Amino acid sequence: MYEPVARTDRRRATEARIVDSAREQFAARGFDRTTIRAVAMSADVDPAPVMQYFGSKRGLFTRALQAAPAPGAAGDGAALLYQLLAPLGVKLGGMPDGTLAMLRSMLTDPASADHAREALGRQISGIGGALPAGEDGADGELRAALIVTTMPGMTIGRQLLGLDVLRDAPAERIGALLRPAIAALTEPPD
Amino acid sequence: MYEPVARTDRRRATEARIVDSAREQFAARGFDRTTIRAVAMSADVDPAPVMQYFGSKRGLFTRALQAAPAPGAAGDGAALLYQLLAPLGVKLGGMPDGTLAMLRSMLTDPASADHAREALGRQISGIGGALPAGEDGADGELRAALIVTTMPGMTIGRQLLGLDVLRDAPAERIGALLRPAIAALTEPPD
DNA sequence: GTCTATAGACAGATAGAC
DNA sequence: GTCTATCTGTCTATAGAC
Numbered sequence A, B: 001m002y003e004p005v006a007r008t009d010r011r012r013a014t015e016a017r018i019v020d021s022a023r024e025q026f027a028a029r030g031f032d033r034t035t036i037r038a039v040a041m042s043a044d045v046d047p048a049p050v051m052q053y054f055g056s057k058r059g060l061f062t063r064a065l066q067a068a069p070a071p072g073a074a075g076d077g078a079a080l081l082y083q084l085l086a087p088l089g090v091k092l093g094g095m096p097d098g099t100l101a102m103l104r105s106m107l108t109d110p111a112s113a114d115h116a117r118e119a120l121g122r123q124i125s126g127i128g129g130a131l132p133a134g135e136d137g138a139d140g141e142l143r144a145a146l147i148v149t150t151m152p153g154m155t156i157g158r159q160l161l162g163l164d165v166l167r168d169a170p171a172e173r174i175g176a177l178l179r180p181a182i183a184a185l186t187e188p189p190d
Numbered sequence C: 001g002t003c004t005a006t007a008g009a010c011a012g013a014t015a016g017a018c
Numbered sequence D: 001g002t003c004t005a006t007c008t009g010t011c012t013a014t015a016g017a018c
Helices: A004-033 A036-043 A047-054 A057-067 A077-088 A097-105 A110-130 A140-148 A150-160 A164-168 A171-186 B004-033 B036-043 B047-054 B057-067 B077-088 B097-105 B110-130 B140-148 B150-160 B164-168 B171-186
Strands: none
Touching: A004 A036, A004 A047, A004 A057, A004 A097, A004 B004, A036 A047, A036 A057, A047 A057, A057 A097, A057 A110, A097 A110, A097 A150, A110 A140, A110 B164, A140 A150, A140 A171, A140 B150, A140 B164, A140 B171, A150 A164, A150 A171, A150 B140, A150 B150, A164 B110, A164 B140, A171 B140, A171 B171, B004 B036, B004 B047, B004 B057, B004 B097, B036 B047, B036 B057, B047 B057, B057 B097, B057 B110, B097 B110, B097 B150, B110 B140, B140 B150, B140 B171, B150 B164, B150 B171
16 A cells, blocks of 8 residues: 555556567467467566466457557548558558467467458458449459458568568568559459 | 288278368368367377378378479469469469468468468569569569469458458459459559 | 377466465 | 466377287
């Protein structure tokens, strides 16, 4: 009761350190191969408190993902162009660790797959709604899906697999090359 | 010595059944979450012979991948267009299980990552060499990489994550929409 | 040759000492 | 509140019985 603030602060700092370490490891190794023990050691704490704080390994994973802003679903036309490029990871030269953690685990961990499906689905709906519909009934959602899936494709090649050609290329160059391709998908087929 | 053929045939048939089950499971769950036990049960054999036949879990995984033809590196111009579309999984409406197994595991299993890196690298080199170089020195390899990484991106969305929009769309439609986008990447920037 | 039984390792989670 | 020690379960891999 005499130093509640200091104690709470220490606790918060420790939690933050654990979450940071966890996010790095989840991004680097995926959910399954990341161990509570390794995270604790990296954060310089013991494994027991980690369980105490977050309840379970999955709880820690969820917290690590939450720290990174989930790709939103801005709806208006102005946000469209931003949505086309920013999520591609081109602007910042790389996706944040939280997103990488989700991408890394989405193919092997069902919960991560659900998370990814929902996040990508939101992006597809947002972009698809803003795309002009083709006269032949071609709905924009499919074109939006193809645009959106370009993000994980390139991010996987560039950051997760580390393909030399993609990793060495400056972000602006990639953006410049990608822009006309995305534009082609934006316009309805004739 | 009296029925060597029949015995060998039985053995071959059993091995084939095991490899088929393994390929399905590796494609569905990835390397880590696939267990020898589950594969054996699915193939209706006991786990012990599986180890006897393939030496290790990794050996079984390798065999399961080998069964599927690795994306080749055909070099001439005629193969280029085929390389652009066939690996996209559009033609056949889906990638074979062996490829899905590799894709599923490449983000969490280092050996699978190496395999994927090499396979994609071959495709990039093959296509990049055939692409016309830009006058500003923009090399074709980067554009080839962006073309090639479209494959895992779309396949992940369509088959591994199972995004509704992509899964429900007919393959020809996807191909038709993708063609102009790929064409935009094929031509050097001005 | 095929299968039962087990060894050995390592994970997540928990209970109790300090 | 923090950590040591342990429990429980699951896996790969191996050795030995039939």
